[in-house]
Amino acid sequence: MTEQATAAARSAPDFTDLVRLEHVQKYFGAVHALRDINLRIGPNEIVGLIGDNGAGKSTLIKTMTGVLKPSSGRIFVRDKELPLSDYSVRMAHDLSIETVYQDKSLGEKQPLWRNFFVGRQIVNRWGFIDVKREKEIANDILLNTIGFRGVGIGVDSTIANLSGGERQGIAIGRAMHYDADLIILDEPTAALGVAEVRKVVDFVRRIKSSGRSCVYIEHNLAHVHEVADRLIVLDRGAIVSDISPRDMSVVELTEYLIDLQHKN
């Protein structure tokens, strides 16, 4: 399926919000990590999530993707409320939500093809993996979804031998392969070189043009400003503003964030 066709198929969703969080609270012991979070992610929307270290960005997305359970509140996916006690990473995968973590998404010593399928292997009824088919599909993702051509990377390459940008490409390509409606990127450009960052930003654009949604956590305001439809600012566990990048330049945004730090 081409990206255009996929986008067309996604053009008429029968829901208003892909993901909606209502009054979500999260405590770690006495620490109030998320304070009354109300957030909605629309279809085909790129939402930038920004905030200082420790503002709760990672906690928020982990809560959204079933890694952490919220202390209270409600989570809706495609307008349907989730049973929070059963919510897990697997369930998020089934709901077509994929997460690409900073550096914890890929098994370093494992070959590419295993990384594409781990957790969702193509197996026969006894649980044995169809290695040939997995490799074929992995090769297809490499060439067509990620666009690695002639760079000496194959399905048997070990992740440890890839550059940071290539790893992000693999992780994002995996998410796109699973036809995720929502791809969550947790600081994908941390520790990347300039050329590699361009590549990741291009991946985010691909997410948008293929009709999917994306939550993009980023330290570098210029990168996120460039691709996001909407910017959510988190501060000390609470959402403090919801900004359209059209209304605020990168410089203004930077000043706003610095002011926010001084205010408190």
Place this chain on the structure above:
Amino acid sequence: MAIQTPSRPGIMSRIEGAPIIAVFLVLLALFMWLSPQVFLQPYQYTTFLSTLPPIILLAVGLTFVIGAGEIDLCFPAILGFSGYIFAVIFKEGQADIVAWLGASDSDWIASPLAGAIIQWSAVPASLLAGVLVGYVNGVLVANIGIPSFIATLGTQFFWYGVASILSGGKSYALRGAEDSSVWQVIVGRPFASSSVDWLQQVPIQALWTGIIVVVMWFVLNRHRFGEHMLFLGDSNAVAAVVGIDVRREKRKLFTLMGFLAAIASIFLTLENKNYFGNQGQGYLLIAIASVLIGGTSIFGGRATVIGTLFGCFIIAIVEPGLVAAGLTGSWVNAVRGLIFLIAIVFYLYVDEPQRRRSLRARFARLTSFGRAGPVE
């Protein structure tokens, strides 16, 4: 984008365990040259076929455990505990049941058929005991979060203690075991009536062990479970975010180890026709050394069943090799230790340079062997 092009893999990396197979062949050739009277005769090899199976089963189980970044020190106690369960039911089960029922010698329960059934029931009972011990280890590590090194050290003490309490410190000589169908099927000599003298001694447990090794190779390399073990060994955090149920898979891992150790305990007890309370204590270091000599990563994430198999062969061949060459038995462990250390250094520096970094990082952080428990 600067990428290092992966060069075409050499023969050493295309064949699983190739370096260690080469080392084994060199050692074998050396011993054949030094002591042709032993190593060019079949008898030494038929002896291996009966002594190696328990070690191989333990080492293959440990390949999974170490590959998953954990360690199990409890398995020698499973040889003791499961072996006790097996021996006591095998030897005294029928007599105890007859006495408990107050049955007479003419009752069915006292018949040879009932005796055979009770002896056979020792097999599942012993396996169940091993599975139980392994599962408890899994719960301690996965759910309670005790580092596996500590948890299984504790359970090793505990289960040896339990076996000792139950057996009262006695050993059980299984005299006449070779007449039972259990013995015939599990550790029998299928060619006993052959006219070739060494063939008479070929034991059937070598076949069973071979089948188990092949199955475990497929489980590690081709099954979902094996892949989960490798990802767990790579990183528990990655395993969790790709949707692996870290706790459940670790419970399964230790349960599998318990199961394989229980099979080993049955082989050992039947082959020796004897159970003694601290049986298995000599296997701890031998089994771990075999796995690491074979090339399974001490940091987890990489594991090789074939390497482990040849690691076992190397560990086993050293003893008769040195003794036949005229050295005393005292040399055996020193040479084994030397081979072990050379192998570790080889894998660290030649096979995978990134291990050096993680070794330094590990010592810098002063973390223990085995990860500190479940992630978040």
